[in-house]
Amino acid sequence: MPSRRVLANAIRALSMDAVQQAKSGHPGAPMGMADIAQVLWCDHLQHNPANPNWANRDRFVLSNGHGSMLLYSLLHLSGYDLPIEELKNFRQLHSKTPGHPEYGYAPGVETTTGPLGQGISNAVGMALAEKVLAAQFNRDNFDLVDHYTYTFLGDGCLMEGISHETCSLAGTLGLNKLIAFWDDNGISIDGEVEGWFSDDTPKRFESYGWQVITGVDGHDPEQVEKAIAAAKANKDQPTLICCKTVIGFGSPNKQGTESCHGAPLGEDEIAKTRDALNWTHPAFEVPEDVYAEWDGKAKGQALESEWNTLFDGYKAAYPELAEEFLRRVAGDLPENFSDQADKIIADLQANPQNIATRKASQNALNAFGPLLPELLGGSADLAGSNLTIWSGSKGVEKDDASGNYIYYGVREFGMSAMMNGITLHGGFKAYGATFLMFMEYARNAVRMAALMKQPAIFVYTHDSIGLGEDGPTHQPVEQLVALRATPNLDNWRPCDQVESAVAWKAALERKDGPSTLIFTRQGCPQQTRTAQQVSDVEKGGYVLIDSDGQPEVILIATGSEVSLAVEAAQTLSASGIATRVVSMPSTDVFDRQSADYKASVLPATVTKRVAVEALAKDSWYKYVGLAGTVVGMETFGESAPAGDLFAHFNITAQAVVDAAKGL
Numbered sequence: 001m002p003s004r005r006v007l008a009n010a011i012r013a014l015s016m017d018a019v020q021q022a023k024s025g026h027p028g029a030p031m032g033m034a035d036i037a038q039v040l041w042c043d044h045l046q047h048n049p050a051n052p053n054w055a056n057r058d059r060f061v062l063s064n065g066h067g068s069m070l071l072y073s074l075l076h077l078s079g080y081d082l083p084i085e086e087l088k089n090f091r092q093l094h095s096k097t098p099g100h101p102e103y104g105y106a107p108g109v110e111t112t113t114g115p116l117g118q119g120i121s122n123a124v125g126m127a128l129a130e131k132v133l134a135a136q137f138n139r140d141n142f143d144l145v146d147h148y149t150y151t152f153l154g155d156g157c158l159m160e161g162i163s164h165e166t167c168s169l170a171g172t173l174g175l176n177k178l179i180a181f182w183d184d185n186g187i188s189i190d191g192e193v194e195g196w197f198s199d200d201t202p203k204r205f206e207s208y209g210w211q212v213i214t215g216v217d218g219h220d221p222e223q224v225e226k227a228i229a230a231a232k233a234n235k236d237q238p239t240l241i242c243c244k245t246v247i248g249f250g251s252p253n254k255q256g257t258e259s260c261h262g263a264p265l266g267e268d269e270i271a272k273t274r275d276a277l278n279w280t281h282p283a284f285e286v287p288e289d290v291y292a293e294w295d296g297k298a299k300g301q302a303l304e305s306e307w308n309t310l311f312d313g314y315k316a317a318y319p320e321l322a323e324e325f326l327r328r329v330a331g332d333l334p335e336n337f338s339d340q341a342d343k344i345i346a347d348l349q350a351n352p353q354n355i356a357t358r359k360a361s362q363n364a365l366n367a368f369g370p371l372l373p374e375l376l377g378g379s380a381d382l383a384g385s386n387l388t389i390w391s392g393s394k395g396v397e398k399d400d401a402s403g404n405y406i407y408y409g410v411r412e413f414g415m416s417a418m419m420n421g422i423t424l425h426g427g428f429k430a431y432g433a434t435f436l437m438f439m440e441y442a443r444n445a446v447r448m449a450a451l452m453k454q455p456a457i458f459v460y461t462h463d464s465i466g467l468g469e470d471g472p473t474h475q476p477v478e479q480l481v482a483l484r485a486t487p488n489l490d491n492w493r494p495c496d497q498v499e500s501a502v503a504w505k506a507a508l509e510r511k512d513g514p515s516t517l518i519f520t521r522q523g524c525p526q527q528t529r530t531a532q533q534v535s536d537v538e539k540g541g542y543v544l545i546d547s548d549g550q551p552e553v554i555l556i557a558t559g560s561e562v563s564l565a566v567e568a569a570q571t572l573s574a575s576g577i578a579t580r581v582v583s584m585p586s587t588d589v590f591d592r593q594s595a596d597y598k599a600s601v602l603p604a605t606v607t608k609r610v611a612v613e614a615l616a617k618d619s620w621y622k623y624v625g626l627a628g629t630v631v632g633m634e635t636f637g638e639s640a641p642a643g644d645l646f647a648h649f650n651i652t653a654q655a656v657v658d659a660a661k662g663l
Helices: 004-022 028-043 065-078 084-088 118-137 155-159 161-172 201-208 221-233 267-277 288-294 297-317 319-330 337-350 357-371 412-425 436-452 479-484 497-509 531-539 559-574 587-591 595-601 618-624 642-648 653-662
Strands: 059-062 149-153 178-184 211-217 239-244 375-379 405-407 429-435 457-461 490-492 515-518 542-545 553-557 579-583 609-616 629-633
Touching: 004 028, 004 065, 004 084, 004 267, 004 288, 028 065, 028 149, 028 178, 028 221, 028 288, 059 065, 059 118, 065 084, 065 288, 118 149, 118 161, 118 178, 118 319, 118 412, 118 436, 155 161, 155 178, 161 201, 161 412, 178 221, 201 211, 201 239, 211 221, 221 239, 297 319, 337 357, 337 497, 337 531, 357 375, 357 457, 357 497, 375 412, 412 429, 412 436, 429 436, 436 457, 436 479, 436 515, 479 490, 479 609, 479 618, 490 497, 490 587, 497 515, 497 531, 531 542, 531 587, 542 559, 542 595, 553 559, 553 618, 553 653, 559 579, 559 609, 559 653, 587 595, 609 618, 609 653, 618 629, 629 653
Parallel strands: 059 149, 149 178, 178 239, 211 239, 375 405, 375 429, 429 457, 457 515, 490 515, 553 579, 553 609, 609 629
Antiparallel strands: 542 579
């Protein structure tokens, strides 16, 4: 039987060979963490390579995602559908083994990692999801939800600020099934980290409320095994296992140095490494006895079969809960949700209210929330301003995780990355809120949600200069331009309570990507609509007010500025100018409509177009064209009441009238 070291050396060999063949990559971390990975994956990880989506599997996250060949080697060796040809095709176009782990490419990759610190933050979200789901579904003698989240992380992850945000919250919430392995090798791209990373990391994590296990030799399987056992025995705290390792372990001339961090070892050094490790096999060749020891399919199938038996008993005792569990982990909404939501929206249109859209958002949550037990919301310390707490909200706490609302604290980036982890875990519709301006702190996590096509819902209130007196530090200007430029992200900026409810419905029903819901602080008058117009809101853009016959000018607006466009249209029509008003709450959704529908809303023959939005103008030129114009912001804001600001920056109904007449 091959020794543990031989099993670990299979990871080292595959990693250095794949990086060498690709002529790029990071061999150092996979070679340094191979011994830790061998103990975890062979002796502890609860997974089934034949069914990577088994609901009760342990989650494994490689936060230091540059070491992707570690994960690919583990998946290949343990029996996932990742053949050796894919390892040979590392970092090549259309392979399942891209340079950093990408969710959806290779089976068994739980999340996309690479931007350091986000993997550990996704893992915190996954562990939180496990704890909440267990509190909601587990019953006496039926621990239906019972799995761990393991994550590997390096010095770079710990230097990133987001790791402070999420790890401190993990300790506060007592996520005891989160176990993190710190690859303490003292090396980053620039060399030995002591010149720029001198934190007392163990004390830092102790202060967060974690169990910290120090002094573990990451190349001693017995020490790693003992540390994992101690971590699993702790029922109150997450655990950080501090593993001293040698980067590039086994490479005679490059181990322990930055030279093996992000570059191939080279043919000569690989030959010497093979000798040093006593690995006599050619590139990409693994002996059958090594494969046999690594193979996790039989064990995984037995674990899943045992869980299936448990689930059968659970189903017999709690049939409704069992059905609900299956629905939620499948990511399906209740069967009648869409019809019920449509009735709620029709009722809103029939009972107008002139309210801020952030309040309309809360009203939508109050209406939809009782229909959706999978909602798991939160706010970055702005619940009273974002209005994300609804009548059925219950806080998630360390000692009672059965709730549906997370108090994230001032952690916009951490919240957003945790939402991605919650969504990836399954069982929830995660939403989280902050001011639109502070999307800037969280932008990379929003981008990662879009990259992974995960349906997280990002709620952003105080959406323009309309927030008023807090001034330019809090007034977003350019943010929506950046969000609209992000592929696969649906952005909604509704104008009243009806569009707000439609935006919520669309975000909740979406399965193939994230949405932002962008709401005002100030009140917005409700618009008059027919039933068809209410239905057309879901198309992202629609004709709100039309002229008799062909319009001479089209006014396009979103959010609070729709009312300005309506007022301007009344003035223009009174002066004999045939005017159409288009409300476009989501340019992203509108762009996906058929060519015929888009032409019916914005006919090419009408070139005189004015867009109005109290944000940066840039994203509107593709709709108004060279013959059109935009009323919007070209500078940062100022501190003053909202009405004064709209007048000062000339974002008014009269400005829209003047712009239209100027065409």
